[in-house]
Amino acid sequence: MGSEPDVYRRLQQHLDKMPVAFPATESGVELRLLKRLFTPEEAEVALLLSAIPETLDRIHARTKKGRMAREELERALDRMVAKGAILRRGRGDRKRYSKLQLAVGMYEFQVDRLTKELQEDVEQYFREGFGEAFHGPKTRQMRTIPIGARFVPERQVGRYDDARQLIEGTKGPIAIMNCVCRQGKELTGEPCRQTDARRVCMTFKGAARRLAEEGTAQVVTREEALALAERAEKDGMVLQPENTQDPLFICFCCGCCCGVLTTAKQFPRPAEYLHSNYRAVVDPELCSECETCRSRCPMDALDSSNGATRVDHDRCIGCGLCVTTCPSEALSLVAKEKETVPPRDQTALYKKILVERFGVLGTAWMAGKAFLGRRI
Numbered sequence: 001m002g003s004e005p006d007v008y009r010r011l012q013q014h015l016d017k018m019p020v021a022f023p024a025t026e027s028g029v030e031l032r033l034l035k036r037l038f039t040p041e042e043a044e045v046a047l048l049l050s051a052i053p054e055t056l057d058r059i060h061a062r063t064k065k066g067r068m069a070r071e072e073l074e075r076a077l078d079r080m081v082a083k084g085a086i087l088r089r090g091r092g093d094r095k096r097y098s099k100l101q102l103a104v105g106m107y108e109f110q111v112d113r114l115t116k117e118l119q120e121d122v123e124q125y126f127r128e129g130f131g132e133a134f135h136g137p138k139t140r141q142m143r144t145i146p147i148g149a150r151f152v153p154e155r156q157v158g159r160y161d162d163a164r165q166l167i168e169g170t171k172g173p174i175a176i177m178n179c180v181c182r183q184g185k186e187l188t189g190e191p192c193r194q195t196d197a198r199r200v201c202m203t204f205k206g207a208a209r210r211l212a213e214e215g216t217a218q219v220v221t222r223e224e225a226l227a228l229a230e231r232a233e234k235d236g237m238v239l240q241p242e243n244t245q246d247p248l249f250i251c252f253c254c255g256c257c258c259g260v261l262t263t264a265k266q267f268p269r270p271a272e273y274l275h276s277n278y279r280a281v282v283d284p285e286l287c288s289e290c291e292t293c294r295s296r297c298p299m300d301a302l303d304s305s306n307g308a309t310r311v312d313h314d315r316c317i318g319c320g321l322c323v324t325t326c327p328s329e330a331l332s333l334v335a336k337e338k339e340t341v342p343p344r345d346q347t348a349l350y351k352k353i354l355v356e357r358f359g360v361l362g363t364a365w366m367a368g369k370a371f372l373g374r375r376i
Helices: 004-015 029-037 040-046 056-060 070-082 102-106 116-135 163-169 180-187 205-213 222-235 259-265 292-296 346-371
Strands: 087-089 096-098 174-177 201-204 217-220 238-241 249-253 278-282 331-335
Touching: 004 029, 004 040, 029 116, 040 070, 056 070, 070 087, 102 116, 116 180, 116 259, 163 222, 163 238, 163 249, 174 205, 174 222, 201 205, 205 217, 217 222, 222 249
Parallel strands: none
Antiparallel strands: 087 096, 174 201, 174 217, 201 249, 238 249, 278 331
16 A cells, blocks of 8 residues: 555546546645545545546556455445545446546535535635636536526427426436535524525436435425426526436536536636536516616626616626526526537446546547556
């Protein structure tokens, strides 16, 4: 085994090769974060894992002879799965294990087990390096869809931009779970100002089934799921599904707790960092300057300081929250000139992010290593 600081630095460098980077910082907060998630022995085991889920036999082949029995390795991996530090797919002889990126990944798996100390480390890491890494890829992991796609009449709204269609059309179970972002803020003494709802993260299909079996999520009917979406609209939540045509999750996010939104809000032009096909516009002749819209906007994209409300399109993320409560119907959503169609599924999404980060040749080199049974 390497020295304790060395193994965590090597793990940081290993995780930094994921689609979403895990960069080093001057303060070393990323190492402190890893120490909260992995013992030194577990960190050594995590170094055996690849970004692609692999069998126990393939992972065991990377251990040095005599250092760890197959059964011991399996127990160690399953303990790390239970801690939300790595990913496992399948059961029994069909188990597959892989490393996880911090978000969406390890952090979200800390729901219902999050500590104040871990939350503080995560928030510091977002400020010092991970926030930029998370929002860095041209293709992001999540997208923003409007609350009420019915407010965009001039375009046939794609299923991936319509929460109702996503919920009604999904095949398999739907489950809801607690929001780890709100849990974290409560632990640090900053409870959500937007809503008292907590079970607002929605998952679909196999992910919903697996999380429900583990006790993390609760299966709901489609009617219950639609009612939750309607409440999200009333409470002023931003809908952020996975950035795919057939997403595995939808998060109902607020501007005070959500790490994605709060980080993006700090940039001068948040619209550049959140995928959306829409933007809000205001009809000055209908606007009564009541400023209801300003209290609903999570990005401070509306300004009434010069006697007429205007929308800052560098800040508008097209969520539609201002539109649904405008008493004079002065606000509306319009489609952007160029529609962005999300990747087909999660595999296509992360492949696209990898190509953007490492280039075609770099991604092909990784694929070749994986084909040969080497970790990536």
